[in-house]
Structure formats: C-alpha cells, structure tokens
Amino acid sequence: MGKLVSLWYLLAAVVLTIIWFIVSQLVDLPIIPSPVLVVENLADIFMKYIAIHSLYSLWRIGAGLLLAVAVGLPLGVIMGYFPQTDRFLAPVVYLTYPIPKIALLPILMLLFGVGELSKVFMIFLIIVFQVVVAVRDGIRAIPNETYYPLYSLGASFKDIFFEVLWPASLPKFITAIRVALATAISVLFFTETFGTQYGMGYFIMDAWLRVNYLEMYSGIVVLSLLGLILFTTIDLIERNACHWQYK
Amino acid sequence: MISIENLSVNYKSDSDVYTAISGINLTIPEGGTLAVIGPSGCGKSTLLKAIAGLIPEYEGTIKINGDEVNPKKQTIGFMPQNYGLLPWRTVIDNIRLGMKIKRAPELLDRKVLKKLMRQLGIEGLGHRYPTELSGGQQQRVALARVFALQPDVLLMDEPFSALDAITREEMQDIFLKLWQKNNVSTIFVTHYVEEALYLGQRIAILSASSGNINRIVDNPLFGGKDIRQNPEFFEMSLKLKNSIKKDWNQAWEN
C-alpha cells in the first residue's frame, strides 16, 4: 500500500475523532465521553483487560473464515468447472443462501452448545455461501479460449486449476470475503453476548451493564480497529496476489 | 506429418445434433503448411479444434506423425482466434506456460527464449501483462509461446485477422521466417485469399454449407522471393477469389 493511502486512513481517523469530540462537548453527558478520555483509558486497560478479548474474537473470525474457505473454495470450483454438478448443487445453495444465518443460531446452539463451536460455525455459515457463489461465477465467466492452449498441451486438472481457475476466480473470491466479513463481525458481536466470558462482544456489553462508558467506548474503538486490520490485510493480500488487475 | 481421414464432428445439444464438418480428408507433409479458407460458420475453427485434441468425440481418424492425436503424447501448438494469453500471467510466464505444462525444462533455455523474443521484437516486454500490450504485440507473444515449444504441429486460427493491413504483412513475414527456421507442419485458418497464397503451400477451400472440403489448391507461388510484388500473385489471388465466390454463391442458391 502506498504512503498516500495510509495518509487517507489517517485523515479519516482524524476527521471522525474531531466529529466525536465536538458531539461529546455539545451533548456533555457521560453516555458520550470525550475521545481524549477514551484514548487515555484505552492506553491504561488495553493490555490488562481488552487484549485477551480481542484475541478471542480474532480467533473465532479466523477459524470461521478458514473453515469457510476450505469448504467453499473447492465447492465453488467444482460447481463452476463441472456444469453437471452445478445442476444438482445450485438448487441446494439457492434454497439455503437467503436464510438469515442469525435465525439458525438457536439450532446451532442446540447442536454445538453455546461455546466456541457454535460461534465459529455461525461465521462459517455467513462467509461460505458468498465464497461458493463468487468462485463459481468467477470460473463460469472464463471464456473457453482461455483453456484451449492448455488443453491442447494435455494439461492436467492440477495445471488447469493453478494456471486458470485459481487466478481467474481470486479477485471475486477476495471481494466475497470482504463483503461477508463485515456481516460476520456484527453477527459475532451478537453471539459473543452470551455463552462466553471472552470476546469483544462480551467486553462491550459487560462494560455497558456496569455503566462503565469509558470502557465501553474503549471496546468499540478496539472493535473498529480490529475491522480495520482485517480489511487492510485483505487489501494487501489482494494487491499482492492479483497485481495484474492493478496495471 | 498430419493425416486426416473421413473426419466428421457433430455438436450435440439437449435437443438436437448439428453436423459442423463431415467427410474431411487432408494430409499435410512433414514441415508443410496448409491454409484453410471458407465462409464464416463453415467449420474452420471446428476442424482446427479437432486436430488440436480439443473435441473428444469425432468420427474418422486424425493422425500426427502416424499416431492418433493425443495432447498428452504429442506437442501441439494451438493458437486460438483471440490468442488465448492468460491475463494474469506476464508475457514471459505466458511464453513459458507450454513448457511448464509439458514438463519440458530443457526448453527453458534463457538464451533461446531471449533470442526468440528478440526475433519477434518483444524482448523488452517480458514483465508486462497482456492487457498492457497492443494487438500486434499480443500476437507476437502468442507466436513466441507456440514456437518456444518446438511443437510437432502448429495450428493457428485466424492468426493475423485482428491486425491492420501493414502490421499483418509484417507479422506474416515474421511468421514465415520462424517457420523456415523451425520447419514445423502448420495448418492455419484465414479469410484473406492473399494470406492463404502468401503463407500456404496448399490451400483448402471449405464449402459453404455441407461442412466438407470443396477443393485443395496447390500454391506454386509459395516460398518465392517478394511474391507479394509479383503480378502473378495478384492474378492468382483474383482468380482464386472469383472461383471461391462462385462456389459459395452456388452453395447459397442450392
């Protein structure tokens, strides 16, 4: 990422903080503390209290994401490359895709308990459909001519996968993850409000119940930074893996 | 050497069967060139794809150097209608692609590749992506890719059609030079009579409707020096054009 891009991020952070500061001064209530106080508080308690919660949230997102890629990528490749399988699998995907995944939470909790597994599985469910559909559509959009020189050289499926299928679907695959991740984070927040003592969701709600607004805001800032780190990581990966798109 | 006997290709869809080509007989001697010319939709690309091993179900036989065509055994250099470069690979990686798939590292000699790229005028473009090239440059990369492989046969589908007239003639000369050096049996599709006369030892004229070969013309001018300036070249192309027009008009009337 260029210096210019980082500069824009900095500017956005400064502008948001200034707006926050002005609002806090205008309202002048404990429910909107000044950002200065929040940052001071954050510096005090981050290592002591918050770090462990953010690590828990990160691990749940990471595990769910990894699982979704491990299942969604092969499924999308198969559905995109072999039209016959798509005929059987597409109805299954389309019937289950529109169900709001959060509606399945009670079932997940009955099946997997209220602990880690149901939270990870929830994130998996949110991301996996987007991955399947994006990879499949990415592969379907490849013109036949792209394969011909490879086929006429007797390319194996492995060659086809690494030379064509993977690079062709990668940009759509990454975009799908970016879109799904935003939903995944908000749903994670919700699932972390019960059945656990750890996670940013738990920390923020707990601070709220204790009417400790400074801590609550510190948690929100950390959550937003967590999102920022995840999204910029994805951007970086995209820039490195898909550089032909940035020419 | 390529020999084709009684080749027919049917495209099957859910509801019907469409015969794209039928009863094609052809032989191309070792190191010879054949131009295939015919109206749009007559099955030129289909013929080429069948020889390239891209159509698994065909009737008749296609033999390359005596063996039934098999992309895994023979080295087939196939250049599709739009060059078929991979947009996500740099020029140099596109050129190396064939050797990677053929697992032929002995062909990956840097010096040879460099020389080939220099001959084609693309030596400075190795690290660009295909989208950063002009049409003529993409064409050169595609040529480099097939020639670098030292294929048993070379199949090109309308290789120079997308280029402007001057670039096209330039590329035809470049192709001829490479072909003379490598002496690879070549079949190419074109819809320019002049191109067929300039690059083809023999010219196969496909018929407009029935999906087979109307006739095969030997080209006495092939290989001569500066034949494009030759009045005979002009005369012959005119004659060929007129007779093709007559054939095809007849076909339309029937």
Ligand SMILES: Nc1ncnc2c1ncn2[C@@H]1O[C@H](COP(=O)(O)OP(=O)(O)OP(=O)(O)O)[C@@H](O)[C@H]1O
């Ligand atoms: N995959 C396919 N399925 C069904 N029909 C096909 C398929 N590919 C080609 N055809 C049909 O077969 C016929 C021959 O097609 P082909 O592409 O070989 O023509 P062509 O001579 O190369 O034409 P052009 O000069 O326009 O490239 C056409 O009528 C076309 O509609």
Ligand SMILES: [Mg+2]
């Ligand atoms: Mg064609």
